[in-house]
Amino acid sequence: MIASKLKEAILSLRPGRVTLKYPFAPHDPEGDFRGYPEIDTDKCIGCGGCAAVCPARLIMIQDIDQNTRRIVRLLERCIFCGRCADVCPEDAITMTKRFELSTDSGREDMESECQVFMATCQRCGRCYEPPSALDKIMKPGLRNDEVKRGGQDSPYKHISSE
Amino acid sequence: MNVQQLGETIKDRFGPDVIDFETLGPDQLYVTITPESLVAVAEHLYQNEGCRYVINSGTDRRQQRDAFLITHFFTQDEEKIYIAVHTEVGADDPQVDSITPVVPAANWSERETRDMVGVVPVGHPDPRRLVLSDDWPEDLYPLRYDVAHDVHPPPAEGVAPERLEPPEGASVVPIGPFFPVLEEPAYFRVFVEGEQVVGADYRGFYNHRGIEKLGCSVLTYNQVPFIAERICGICGYVHSCSYCQTVERAAGIEVPDRAEYIRTIVLELERVQSHTLWLGIAGHIIGFDTVLMQTWRMREPLMWLCERITGNRKAYGMNLLGGVRRDIKPEVYGDIRGVIDKIGDEWAELAAAIPGDSTLMARLQGTGILTTETARKLGAAGPTARGSGLAIDVRLDHPYAAYDRLEVTKCVHDSCDNLARVLVRLEETLDAIKIIHQALDDMPDGPIMAEIDEELPAGRQAMSAVEAPRGEVFHWVLTGTENRPERWRVRAPTYANLQCVPPMLEDNALADVPICIGSYDPCFSCTERMEVVDVNSGQVRVYTEEEFRNEYDQPGDK
Numbered sequence A: 001m002i003a004s005k006l007k008e009a010i011l012s013l014r015p016g017r018v019t020l021k022y023p024f025a026p027h028d029p030e031g032d033f034r035g036y037p038e039i040d041t042d043k044c045i046g047c048g049g050c051a052a053v054c055p056a057r058l059i060m061i062q063d064i065d066q067n068t069r070r071i072v073r074l075l076e077r078c079i080f081c082g083r084c085a086d087v088c089p090e091d092a093i094t095m096t097k098r099f100e101l102s103t104d105s106g107r108e109d110m111e112s113e114c115q116v117f118m119a120t121c122q123r124c125g126r127c128y129e130p131p132s133a134l135d136k137i138m139k140p141g142l143r144n145d146e147v148k149r150g151g152q153d154s155p156y157k158h159i160s161s162e
Numbered sequence B: 001m002n003v004q005q006l007g008e009t010i011k012d013r014f015g016p017d018v019i020d021f022e023t024l025g026p027d028q029l030y031v032t033i034t035p036e037s038l039v040a041v042a043e044h045l046y047q048n049e050g051c052r053y054v055i056n057s058g059t060d061r062r063q064q065r066d067a068f069l070i071t072h073f074f075t076q077d078e079e080k081i082y083i084a085v086h087t088e089v090g091a092d093d094p095q096v097d098s099i100t101p102v103v104p105a106a107n108w109s110e111r112e113t114r115d116m117v118g119v120v121p122v123g124h125p126d127p128r129r130l131v132l133s134d135d136w137p138e139d140l141y142p143l144r145y146d147v148a149h150d151v152h153p154p155p156a157e158g159v160a161p162e163r164l165e166p167p168e169g170a171s172v173v174p175i176g177p178f179f180p181v182l183e184e185p186a187y188f189r190v191f192v193e194g195e196q197v198v199g200a201d202y203r204g205f206y207n208h209r210g211i212e213k214l215g216c217s218v219l220t221y222n223q224v225p226f227i228a229e230r231i232c233g234i235c236g237y238v239h240s241c242s243y244c245q246t247v248e249r250a251a252g253i254e255v256p257d258r259a260e261y262i263r264t265i266v267l268e269l270e271r272v273q274s275h276t277l278w279l280g281i282a283g284h285i286i287g288f289d290t291v292l293m294q295t296w297r298m299r300e301p302l303m304w305l306c307e308r309i310t311g312n313r314k315a316y317g318m319n320l321l322g323g324v325r326r327d328i329k330p331e332v333y334g335d336i337r338g339v340i341d342k343i344g345d346e347w348a349e350l351a352a353a354i355p356g357d358s359t360l361m362a363r364l365q366g367t368g369i370l371t372t373e374t375a376r377k378l379g380a381a382g383p384t385a386r387g388s389g390l391a392i393d394v395r396l397d398h399p400y401a402a403y404d405r406l407e408v409t410k411c412v413h414d415s416c417d418n419l420a421r422v423l424v425r426l427e428e429t430l431d432a433i434k435i436i437h438q439a440l441d442d443m444p445d446g447p448i449m450a451e452i453d454e455e456l457p458a459g460r461q462a463m464s465a466v467e468a469p470r471g472e473v474f475h476w477v478l479t480g481t482e483n484r485p486e487r488w489r490v491r492a493p494t495y496a497n498l499q500c501v502p503p504m505l506e507d508n509a510l511a512d513v514p515i516c517i518g519s520y521d522p523c524f525s526c527t528e529r530m531e532v533v534d535v536n537s538g539q540v541r542v543y544t545e546e547e548f549r550n551e552y553d554q555p556g557d558k
């Protein structure tokens, strides 16, 4: 019994203090870590590939009219998978090393929106080349995805607001 | 007996009741039978063919066949065969004979099928609701194709759960609904006489997330691996692998060798991670927090390693159909070996200290007995089964990924108590480390992802399983149109193991209840992956020990 307790004591003492200061001090993840994506709206051509593969279905596409496509991202739902960046034909998406999704001001902090001028585009979807047949765009043509934000229209409203 | 012979045997025995059977490879048998013969066939498989029950599934095929497809899954572990018994019931009269009276382990899943698909198991000994909340509308069956994935019925007032009284003279000690030990929703009502436990109730399924429904209604084939991974927060990769293997099998996609090795390595890393986490929790449960602190300290470098290899410490996002997304670069091999060897050394030290520690032994030895017989009857899986002397391990019984090329040891103990389950996991962790070394030694070169140029054919099916840290994870997929499965059925190991808890608790002191529950490493979230967000009405339904006894201890039951 005593011997066992001693062994356990040695095992516990040997490593010394290992607790990190995070979140009081920053703790940067190591090199290959994948955080949430950042979108370069200047590069985006509005092909909709990222929306087709995003497992969290957080990328919504709305064709306001023939000229304008609006892409809304509700990044609060992002699972850091990096699929959007993998398929983007224009390299408009970069995976950052940032991972903290909580905000003190509201969910809007985690939303991003971009508008792409698409006047001559027929929305045939051919500018997006899926890496496999399983990643094709399921909804080509003009689109009007429902944007379910955290606020008024949210399905979780009854939990979040009252 | 090979798979063809097994099919023939069933056909010979049941004649015209067997409408058809087909095989997939050397290890999968699909038998379609008439509804009238279902009970007899199930009993035959369970009693005469030595099969273990896995799960039941219901599929709404009214669009294709004007019928519901009811499927019972079995496995014959010695012959390495998975068996699916299909039967179709007409859409106008959705009921089917219950097999629970002859195969006790079917209890929960038949009720789940009733809740979700609306096919009533006739003659079920306990036909109460299992999965849906008490105020869910009677005639709304979430897994039917014409029910939307995000349907949200209003909460109802004045609904009462069916609750059973404790035995005469016993008092009730509630544990839950928020299970304090694992910080997950589960509600045990433990019946005690003085210090002695005389029975227990379980009510769970507070946390349905609608994952199967999402997979069959809004997601596409390549989106599902990511949500599958979220079925469990500790060992999610097993689900993502199992799902991918199932669809790959159904569609005939050849996964490159290197991808199989990578999957194997990540699976074993996950096992080490999960078992170290579990041992810490177990220590915490019995009030020995040193164990918690030290095992989690040992575990942390492994989490960082996984972050390096996969991009995240948990929920790796490694799998897509056809292979893996990230290669493990040869430069990292050395680091992997270093990290796991360090854990291995410390783990061995810790394992050596445990048998000499009388505090620990007093809590573990002879407590939480789950007999071999009960374990088999209720379909226990993984370390829970192996701690009760059942030598089952999917890695050896139904090899997947690269396990057929590696040396794996079945760690079995037969003292059937909490200690046995601890020892199984202690040994298994060291074995996992060996497996990782072997896999790194033999790692073949080559591509890590198969090319998929065409859409997957509809109407194909396959089964696949993975030995998760908690036991057998089983998936079945029926491929569909629109780039997604028509039906995807998941069975997490806790679904089976949870049904073993009430018998395990009996005759223990109240103080030992938490470790008994903890000892099978429950993962309530895995179990509750099914369907539709529970509106958290706070209402309680119970499942009592008494009922378990009534149902399971029937004469003639093995």
Ligand code: SF4
Pocket (backbone or CB within 6 Å): A036, A037, A053, A054, A055, A056, A057, A058, A077, A078, A079, A080, A081, A082, A083, A084, A085
């Ligand atoms: S990282 Fe994944 S979840 Fe996040 S936006 Fe991209 S595809 Fe969607």
Ligand code: SF4
Pocket (backbone or CB within 6 Å): A039, A043, A044, A045, A046, A047, A048, A049, A050, A051, A071, A087, A088, A089, A090, A091, A092, A093, A128
């Ligand atoms: S895939 Fe790239 S180019 Fe296409 S819509 Fe998304 S961000 Fe824009």
